[in-house]
Amino acid sequence: MNIEIQCCGLILMITILIMNNLSGRGRFILYSSKLFVAALLVSIGTICFDILSMVALYYIDSIPMWLTEISCKAYIISLVFEATSSLVYSMYDCFSYKRYRYFAYTALVLDIISSVVIAALPIKFNVTDPQHAFTEGPSVLATYAACLGVLCATVFLLIRYGKRMNKQRFRGVMLWVICWIVAAGIQFFNNALLLIGFATGIGMTVLFAILENPFAWIDRDSGVFNLPMLHEYMRQQYNRSKRFSMISISFATHSGLIEAEDDLRRSLASYFESYAGTRVFRNNRSGFVMIFDYGTKDIQGILKSLRRDFSKEWIYGKNHKSSLLAPLFLVMEDSLITGSASKVFALSNYASNTSVDDTGTVIYMDEQMVKDAMEFEKCKNEMISAMKQDRVVVFYQPIWSNEEKKFVSAEALVRIRKADGSIIPPGVFIPVAEATGHILELGRIVFEKVCRFIRDKHPMDLGIEYVEVNLSVKQCEQRELSAVYRGIVQKYGINPAYINLEITESSTIEIRQNVIENMHDLIRFGINFSLDDFGNGQSNLDYIIDMPVAIVKFDRNMTQSYFTNERARLVMSTIVDMIHKMHLKIVAEGVEHREELAELDRIGIEYIQGFYFSRPLPEPEFMEFVKKYNFDQTFNV
Template sequence: MLLMWIVVISNLLDLGLGLNGIWYRLPTRAIYLLNTVYLITRQFIIVGYAGYIVLCTDSGKLVSKEWKIVCAITNLYGFFLIFGNIKFHWLFLTDVQGNYVRGQQIWLYYIFAICYIVFAIWHLIRYGHALDWSRKIALLVFVMIPALGAFLQYAFPGFNIESFTLTIGMLWVYLNVPKTNRMLDSDTSALNQYAFSCKMESLTGQKVKGHLVVIRFRDKSAIQDRYGLESYKKLMREVTYELCSLQGRDRVYYLRDARFAVILDGADTDKAYDIAKNLMNKVQKQWKIYGNEITVWGVGAFLSIPDDVRNINDIYSYLAYLEIMPSLHGGSMYEGGHLDVAYMKRYGEIERAIERALQKTSFEVYYQPIYGVKEQKIIAAEALLRMYDEEMGFISPEEFIPIAEKNGKIIEIGQMVLESVCRFLQKEDITKYGLHYIEVNLSVIECMQDILPEEIKKTLEKYEIDPQLLNLEITETALAQSKAILADNMRKISEMGVSFSLDDYGTGYSTITYMMTLPFRIVKIDKSILWSSFENERAMIALCASINMIKEMNMEIVVEGVESREMAQKLTQLGCDYLQGYYFSKPLPVNKFIECISKNPIFLFDKE
């Protein structure tokens, strides 16, 4: 900006003095001084132009030592010509009438300018990968305006064109410089995600070897809940300050949600890894925030460019991996090559597939029939979600459900399934086919929502569904989360007339206390218990004992995973109420399911 104003003032002085005839009455030394100041300013601006291009393309480290020497010599030679002109008149002189006359070496000065302009354009083309097209065009115009001015000035020495174009070029720079607040995080004042994306696109585009560390601090929600949002923000600011003091403000990036990235110096992997470990040790400690002692634990990934990181998406895949893997120990620094990159990529692909499925409403609800032992036919069904993606094909619920629970999309998915089942119940009178209810699974996250009872009530009223036709399945995992919230939700929903099933019984979490105190009508014994019982005598004893206990508690039993006639007969002898599995039917799309229940014959286990 200072250089721009010097050029502008020079133009105004030149114009004002010329129009009033004062220029020709000035002493020769004054004219030389004004022209020398102008040339010095022009020299700085030309060098500044090239430097600004290097800065924008983030290619300073890529300028070779030879290039730097050439640039330095050329720059010094330019100043040598300017100051030597006072005595030897290499660039210009004034005749006795005060007219401006070019010196014999002026062409060398323009060669100097052309070299810097070519250098700037080459850098823009070679290293401008991270810049969007609008920014590239802006920078190209920024270079070409002065280049055009220099050409016209050389061709028409009688007109002061060059200084005007320099001014326009500087003004263009000022208008196109990215606003500082766009690059900074508002809470910590550190460089933000946008700045990090630009930096990484530049580094990966240039295929520069380097290292970085990404750190994710745990217990963000717990800190906010216990100490408040302001304490959490203050903690993040303190961590940012510590990292910046160790590595420099231009290398530390805050990626929101207690996640940091730090660009490390040098290509020496061992040295960079030691720096990463030191950073982790420095910030992982007890912090005093507003009088409270807050201990933070983090987990980090040490990444090499380009071995571990080929684009910005890889960075966020590593961060997602650090977030979702509970087996990673707090305080540990993991090398990128030791992490399961294939799993991370698959995780990210499934996340994007979930987004597409929600946008296009391409999830599909299947129904698996449930056999009633007493009735000897199908009397219910479980609604099961299926996902087929155009890019990835079929994705198992065992893959996409846990991911949807991690990123919170399970709430939207769960509501979509409930609405689909209610539309089906509204359209089809399942009681005429002998069906008593449809089971719908509730995720752990859904069970913890205070608004769950109200949402279910609204949906049932919207489709005018008898609540007794709906049975909600809750897993043992959900029971282990927050019993108070779950118990309150179950009580409110039960009062509507909706029944509950305890799903996955026997997989590790459930206790008799839950079965005694929560309003379950049905207990679903997991298929793993059934399958083990036909291979292991002790497992069979455990299965029999569980069935007897549940019956004594006046609850009904569904056994999942029935795949053979032998299993069906044995479970019937043990007194189970309902059976579910491929022996009776696999999960069916809605049209096939309607065909199945339309026939719904008596089933006497005579099928092989």
Template sequence: MSISSISFDAAALLCSLMLFFFAITDRIQRRVERSIFLLMLLNNILACLCNVLDFNFWRTALYHGNAVQANLSREICDMIFYASQITLAPLYVMYLVSLTGAQHVLKKRHYVMIMTPFFVMLAMLLTNPWHHGYFYLDAYAGYHRGPLVFLVYVEVFIYILFGIFFVYRYGKNMQTKKKAALLSSIVFASVGSVIQYLVPWLMVELLCITLSYMAVFLFVEYAKSEYDIACKCYNRYGFIEEVQKMLAIGLEYTIISFRIINFSEHEKVIEVEALQKMSEEIVSFLREQNPMNKIYTCDRAQFCIILQDGRKEEVSRIRETILSRMKQGWEVCGQEIDLQVSLSTFVIPKDFSNLRDIMNAVTRRYNKKGHQVTVYEGKDLNFLVRERYIETLLDEALDNGTFEVWFQPIYSFEKKRYVAAEALARLRDRDGSLISPGEFIPIAEKSPVILKLGRYVLEETCRAFKEYRLLEKGIQYIEINVAQRQLYHTGIGEEFKEIVEGYNVPFSCINLEITETVAEDESKRIKKVLEGLKEVGFSFSLDDFGTGYSNMSRLFNREFRNIKLDRSLLLKAQKNQSAGRFLEALPGIVHSMNAKIIQEGVETEEQLEYVRRMDSDMIQGFYFSKPLPMKDFADLVEEM
């Protein structure tokens, strides 16, 4: 054995010590897997140290000629080294078990199976002084491999198979870079073991293992992208990874999520440092409830706890402790901060069984106005399940072309007949019943499905114009609602143009309805899209006028074909004299802008006469007709 033969071990020792220092001083919240990783490093440090000391004992024996003392010292070092060697692989497998969450589903018999090779090898090592199967020392303290040393490498191979199994079986949703780091570390350490087995004097095994640990630390343990350094807990990405891990193994667990509703209000008047300090203290408070629970911040005002103990009494205890503490407010940096909190508790997978629903439940801004503390749990969260069901129906209806487009006619006082209509989407449940638009439209508007729905409604409208010859029957145009989210899609102009031209329908036959919110949007993106639609040839109506808080001077900067007055204005005008005068003055203002008024929600003879007297141009409402399927609408306008 030469000095150069232990240089790799010396390098491995220094690297392992450095790695251990960084791992022990890292501020990331302690986890079971981090504790196992530290044990792995300590085990590797011990193995490296034994190899270095073993060489020095051998060299000292040669120099002083004291073979008996050298034999004893080397025997002890080699025994400790082999103990470290046979411990290394099972430790790494237990690290993978913890990292993938497999410990939650493994039974006692599984652990017995995993640890059996280790205990067999340990028993053989403890009896090595008698059978010399692993190693033996000659009279001059010279080290020699025994005939059974290959079993150490067999054990390593067995645990390699265990490790690969756990990564692939329970780490399905693990980040690709983490999975790659774990698998490559197994391969790299294995290569080092094979080299040392085939070339005993080239002692690279421990260095390869150390470099493998370094890869694991950098790409798995040192997970800064999943950690909120300021709050000292895991962030949204860490939460998602943990949830995916739990879902993959089918574990039942409880999540407590709470949001500080008035956090944004405090941001306007309280220093950032004070709020940051408060968030850090809240995390510390949550961790105190049970150090084994994992704490997450999904955003600056949202905190989540994944409970290791999901018993009802434990969940109730932690929930009540949180609520009691939040009611007291928070004093930080000499400032008293009052907190309005919404807290939700749900069991996975009982309440939600996929990541999308879980994240929707966690990030939803629950609030009951005027309540300092609001609690949601169990059945209180059923509406989220309903939302997900509606989203599924929306996707199915669009994919299968089963969405229905109905039309509500618009009556003209001047022409004394129907001259237009509003296209309205209709969605059926799986039992054939209609789902209220007030339920599915808001859900559609929150997701990209609104883009597909908008194109579908336009295409069905164009088809109706062509198939039922609506223009020849006096229907000059049809109103189609356009949601704000659609207008953030810069390609909407070209898409709409392509659809209309494909059916050879005049652009004047399509009138796009936008709300006051869209009309007041001053963003360059919205302006550009609206201008693009106008250049293509589309006209616009302002829908539901009277429901918002519009600045009228800004509102009427846009050119509208129609102003559609919301039904609520009509109801107020019938009961309130001031509202009545306002409504009666509107036609003059609107007409001066070359636009026309459509009064929505006309249902009675009295309302009809009132609207006629105030000089409205058109009406839309149940008085004349409710929304009708395409063919029924075509039959209605033909009869009139």
């Protein structure tokens, strides 16, 4: 029965070895895969020695005693090496490569010492029942002690350094160790039941399925290495201080095409692999990464070739389809620039989030980019933390009515408060929020806080007629925007007329239909709209014609230009007259001096916003400010 169990374990492990070798694509691209195969071969050798020792015990009367002793001691010594191989494999993630090598050599030396001790001690053979023969005596006890020591060290190190390990590796190794401990425990109390070999086979199967299956590292759509493999490979190279060069190719403009076309993905993957000496990875749904050993390739030459080929239409597929792709090239000529895999991915995200998509655009990773990306990542993490910990705060900047000579509205402006109480200005975190998509959650939080402010603080009792809330470009893209905002207003039970949503010109270029549908739906609900930042960037009067807005807000630059440029003065005067003829009202932003206020009042601009009256204020200070100047005393204009 025992030999049948061992044969089952042997078959399992030989099957794993065959499956591992069936994948010809870079089986040993990861050093951990080499360690796994080494541990697998040690385990196969252990089972072979186990079977050989059982045969020797069965025929103990027919063969020389020294041969039986050698066979049995070879088996129990191999058990120590097998336990150590699991320990060495397990700890690969936990240390720097230099420390890991020291650790592995130390384990090997201890194994050799243990082997000498086990070989020197006497061993006894129990062959009372030839079908269930086994060994015992000092040599066997020394083997159990050595294996127990290795297993205890493995468990201790897993607990001590488990957080540094790949989570899947941690789970896989723990299952392997548990199989070993259970089998060894059973075999210790029942020497006739030999389970360690079979348990090792089960443990190896678990590890292979969870971690070391080479097919799991391949992207099915393109046939190249996938994103998890890219993470592991980069982490390994940095851990081993192996320098490399990288070209990342992203197809941002045509991401939908790349995702939809299997033929195109395979065509691109084959093209990238045609460059000798490159390892190609699928970075995301619409991108690839080429990695070269440092100093082995002319990166500039390869980049020149890539740009030339992608400047033409790309022919692919059985039907010879063609498409003009617009890749973004991110180039890292030396991995020492970043120093870690996490920084490489942070830089990649930073580049894709902040770069303008244009055919043939090339971005080089340099020290300044590393600093910018780290600041970007730091700001992003601070923003995410603030949203989770309710450190997003809303300030209010009062808006003056030239007609009523009092403050009648306010603009809600978001700020982020750090854990130490300091404030991050919007110019720092808003671009990050927009680039990463967190602006959607941030916008929702701000809108909820404004609705709660209106409900709880009753600013309308002080003469405030409505509060302006900014809508980002990303928010305007959302078809469900109207339903979400109507739900929030209803949740707080406030009058929808107390809300005025500001949209920007840039948010209406490609998604104008979505914007208009949402606007009409919210206007029917009772919310009004302003066109914000008029005169900034893509200024065009047809925005005012198409958008159902009630107020137009002049950008600060446009307001200031009126006082410094004669042509700007003439243009702005004409625009003011046209807007008024459309029965719309105007807010002038960026007013800082009394003379500016008087002049804007003279040409008929209804509302004024700027530092002349007040900077944005926290809720309590805003309420005190409005109460003071709307009731207690008149603002000296």
